[in-house]
Amino acid sequence: MKKTLLILSLLAIFNSTFAQSNLETFPVLKGSYMGQKLPGLSPELFAPNIISNGLANRDVAISPDGKEMYFTMHTARFQYAIIVCSKLVNGSWTKPEIVPFATDSRYKYLEPALSYDGQKLFFVSDRPKDGSKEPVAEDIWVVDRKNDTWGEPYNLGAPVNFEGGDFFPSLTKDGTLYFTRNELEGRISNIYR
Incomplete structure (x- = not known):
């Protein structure tokens, strides 16, 4: 029952933030970079009241052509997490929608990262790879x-994935994958490539 209420609260937050039936909820955003000014030398809040809207939103990934933006929305204490996408269509940005492969609310989906050519989307999930139903280490x-469209997700497997949690995929132009791993003993995370 508690899990069902949390799932419903995440969906309610998502729907109230980006309501499908109310066009005023998501502003009309035109042009590149979601209509925001390009970043400068000083840190600034990105897309205030849009992506940076006071909710638990994070992990922004922008496609190489600048026409897609992916980011994570999650509930407090990270119990549920989804990846959403907004696209530049006919000069305007669409309301973010949950990506098709991240709709199973039994599992978390977070930390999207696109390959340099935009043909692969890496992400983190606690969904099992063996067909069982219980969440596993990320x-x-x-x-x-x-x-x-995106195909069916597949687990990278070893040597990238390990018994502990694996997080924060990031790719270079030459295809090198950087990521962090939580070691099994203690709360130590290391960066690998």
């Missing part, structure tokens, strides 16, 4: 772009 997953 692993890094990837989904391939097929035409204009």
